[in-house]
Amino acid sequence: MIEIVDTGPLNTIQDLGRPGYRDIGVTVSGAMDPLALTIANLLVGNDAGAAAVELQTFPVRIRFQQRTAFAVTGGGSAMLDGETLPPWWMQIAAAGQILEILPSKTSARAYVAFEGGVDVAPVMGSRSTSLRGAFGGNDGSALRKGDVLQLGSPASGVFPAGGFGVVPPLREMASLFPKAENGALLIRALPAGEHDLFGADAERFWAEDWKISAQSDRTGYRLSGNPIRLTEPVEMRSHGIVAGVVQVPPGGEPIVQMSDANTAGGYPKIAGIIEADLWRLGQARIGTRLRFVRASHAEARMLDQAIAAYIGDVEITARQVGRALKAMAGR
Amino acid sequence: MSHAVRSLASRPLIRSRPKISAIGARAFLLDAPGEFDLAAQRRIWALTQTVRQWPDVIETVPGMTNLLAVFKAVPEDPDSVISRLLDAWERAESIDIKGKTIDIPVHYGGAHATDLAALCDLCSLSDREVVRLHHQGTYTVFALGSAPGFGYLHGLDPRLHMPRKTVPSLRMEKGCVTIGGMQTGVAVLTGPNGWNSIGFADLPMFDPAAEVPALMAPGDIVRFLPERIEL
Amino acid sequence: MSKLDFTDPALLDALAAALTAAGVDGIEIEQSSRRLRLVVEGKSTRATMRLEAGPASAANIITALMAGIFDLETIPSELPRTVRAGDILACLRVGPVLVPVRASRACMVTRCLVDRQALVGFGDPLFDIEAHP
Numbered sequence: 001m002i003e004i005v006d007t008g009p010l011n012t013i014q015d016l017g018r019p020g021y022r023d024i025g026v027t028v029s030g031a032m033d034p035l036a037l038t039i040a041n042l043l044v045g046n047d048a049g050a051a052a053v054e055l056q057t058f059p060v061r062i063r064f065q066q067r068t069a070f071a072v073t074g075g076g077s078a079m080l081d082g083e084t085l086p087p088w089w090m091q092i093a094a095a096g097q098i099l100e101i102l103p104s105k106t107s108a109r110a111y112v113a114f115e116g117g118v119d120v121a122p123v124m125g126s127r128s129t130s131l132r133g134a135f136g137g138n139d140g141s142a143l144r145k146g147d148v149l150q151l152g153s154p155a156s157g158v159f160p161a162g163g164f165g166v167v168p169p170l171r172e173m174a175s176l177f178p179k180a181e182n183g184a185l186l187i188r189a190l191p192a193g194e195h196d197l198f199g200a201d202a203e204r205f206w207a208e209d210w211k212i213s214a215q216s217d218r219t220g221y222r223l224s225g226n227p228i229r230l231t232e233p234v235e236m237r238s239h240g241i242v243a244g245v246v247q248v249p250p251g252g253e254p255i256v257q258m259s260d261a262n263t264a265g266g267y268p269k270i271a272g273i274i275e276a277d278l279w280r281l282g283q284a285r286i287g288t289r290l291r292f293v294r295a296s297h298a299e300a301r302m303l304d305q306a307i308a309a310y311i312g313d314v315e316i317t318a319r320q321v322g323r324a325l326k327a328m329a330g331r
Numbered sequence: 332m333s334h335a336v337r338s339l340a341s342r343p344l345i346r347s348r349p350k351i352s353a354i355g356a357r358a359f360l361l362d363a364p365g366e367f368d369l370a371a372q373r374r375i376w377a378l379t380q381t382v383r384q385w386p387d388v389i390e391t392v393p394g395m396t397n398l399l400a401v402f403k404a405v406p407e408d409p410d411s412v413i414s415r416l417l418d419a420w421e422r423a424e425s426i427d428i429k430g431k432t433i434d435i436p437v438h439y440g441g442a443h444a445t446d447l448a449a450l451c452d453l454c455s456l457s458d459r460e461v462v463r464l465h466h467q468g469t470y471t472v473f474a475l476g477s478a479p480g481f482g483y484l485h486g487l488d489p490r491l492h493m494p495r496k497t498v499p500s501l502r503m504e505k506g507c508v509t510i511g512g513m514q515t516g517v518a519v520l521t522g523p524n525g526w527n528s529i530g531f532a533d534l535p536m537f538d539p540a541a542e543v544p545a546l547m548a549p550g551d552i553v554r555f556l557p558e559r560i561e562l
Numbered sequence: 563m564s565k566l567d568f569t570d571p572a573l574l575d576a577l578a579a580a581l582t583a584a585g586v587d588g589i590e591i592e593q594s595s596r597r598l599r600l601v602v603e604g605k606s607t608r609a610t611m612r613l614e615a616g617p618a619s620a621a622n623i624i625t626a627l628m629a630g631i632f633d634l635e636t637i638p639s640e641l642p643r644t645v646r647a648g649d650i651l652a653c654l655r656v657g658p659v660l661v662p663v664r665a666s667r668a669c670m671v672t673r674c675l676v677d678r679q680a681l682v683g684f685g686d687p688l689f690d691i692e693a694h695p
Contacts, residue, residue, distance in 0.1 A: 240392025
């Protein structure tokens with residue numbers, strides 16, 4: 001068991017989400033940075049999609065009630081009883097130790113996975129919290145001070161006593177995720193249904209920088225910049241949407257739907273962000289400048305494969321290194 | 332952002348062929364050609380049943396005369412996906428889903444009917460007449476979406492059509508019986524809502540713990556029973 | 563403690579020249595807890611030095627627990643620095659995995675013995691340490 005000693009608002013239990021129920025209006029939810037959640041789980045020997053804790057407001061303090069292997073990935077700067085942990089790191093906490101997580105300057109969200117996973121009841125196949133639907137996770141609520149969370153049975157993982165980490169994805173795959181010369185985050189997207197109805201404004205959409213406004217959360221990011229508008233109004237019928245869709249309401253400032261995206265939408269949509277870049281947007285803090293880059297299906301596929309290879313590499317190597325260190329410690 | 336906002340509604344987009352567009356790299360949206368009517372929706376239901384069987388499709392989301400198909404992985408050949416969808420649309424025969432009939436007792440008027448007066452003004456009918464037209468209608472669940480278990484109901488008397496609000500109500504109670512454009516429905520979540528409320532229903536529409544979480548399904552028939560009228 | 567730097571090629575060359583001149587082909591120096599063996603091969607002045615992990619020397623050297631690429635990017639640090647037992651000094655990189663190199667006891671880390679991104683093997687010396695002053 002772990003106890004939430006301190007937490008900011010809107011920190012939740014998440015896994016890889018609840019896909020498959022959009023057709024009854026159920027939001028997918030799940031981690032805003034599914035790559036970080038996956039790696040945190042693999043570091044403690046869990047399945048990639050085990051439930052972990054997503055932190056977006058800090059500081060957070062968690063007390064371990066028994067010896068527990070845990071991992072912290074994504075943003076956040078972690079300390080175990082005052083000892084600073086490197087980023088993207090797993091370690092074993094002794095009973096009574098306190099993990100403290102503070103915000104990081106570069107990334108918005110931290111993920112803490114625990115050996116065995118957070119054991120809350122799955123709802124419609126997922127342990128993700130749906131705050132809007134008030135179900136999943138910890139009874140549909142954000143984490144509160146004093147919450148005690150059960151952990152699942154450990155998968156008898158082999159953990160080196162000194163802990164270990166992984167090279168973060170942006171360092172390992174730096175060449176695949178370039179930044180603009182002015183520092184803006186480059187986010188690759190495909191034109192969506194109403195793209196061409198924006199006329200010349202569509203070109204400005206790709207050419208100009210956008211800023212993530214303060215009206216941004218797990219549901220969606222509202223971007224600020226020079227408004228873009230349809231050349232003439234068009235009738236829209238409600239349709240299913242996925243996270244990453246970039247819609248343009250009448251005001252002209254785009255909205256990007258994120259993990260808690262509505263399942264249906266009716267605003268004209270100018271673009272759809274490829275999933276290989278969506279996790280980076282999930283880690284972008286309010287105020288971040290970004291620029292959209294037109295991508296192709298082939299590029300999206302190549303990036304998906306590169307990310308899958310990184311995940312596979314972490315999974316296999318982490319297991320081998322764990323065994324090797326354990327064997328060495330035993331002789 | 333609780334319901335789709337169509338404040339730009341002006342020029343209806345009528346095509347003869349379906350339009351297929353991408354949302355990101357592994358979702359494709361097919362918009363049916365023609366009017367927003369039951370015939371088009373029946374063909375969307377048929378298309379949904381076909382596409383759902385495709386081994387590379389992970390999710391199908393029927394909307395208002397459209398279908399979103401989400402694929403398991405980014406397709407190697409997106410053009411072939413588009414032709415498969417067009418082909419499936421051409422073959423899709425209108426199906427009539429034999430849905431169940433759901434009777435929803437409604438308390439018309441009262442504290443929850445925050446937009447009844449505005450609707451009366453808009454359609455120049457008395458509140459009694461508005462309520463009568465609403466509960467005498469027979470509605471078809473076109474699709475679910477927007478919020479867990481929320482059914483978009485088709486069949487609203489044209490005299491009761493009322494555009495969605497440009498500024499949504501900040502807190503509308505779950506259970507409010509609402510009108511949005513040419514559709515009606517029952518709010519399933521308490522929160523911001525752009526539809527217009529004329530009454531209240533107590534019937535639970537969604538239970539996440541149930542084997543079938545949503546009360547409504549596409550093709551179901553819905554009737555509103557005036558349990559109480561408070562004007 | 564000696565202030566001589568036994569990794570300095572100029573010093574090694576000078577020592578090797580002195581040994582050759584003296585007609586010996588090697589020398590072993592045992593100094594506090596460190597043992598150094600210097601071997602002169604043939605008539606050349608090429609010298610090889612080995613820091614042997616004997617019982618006396620282990621305490622003052624931190625060695626690699628496994629093979630990997632020496633990585634200081636995860637734990638940027640200025641030397642010399644004082645560390646506590648268990649503090650991470652560097653990492654060894656195996657594929658995408660980073661294995662920590664930790665201080666076995668509280669000490670002063672005086673010198674890094676390998677280049678960044680160098681491939682090191684099991685038992686290779688990584689850091690010189692000294693007891694707390």
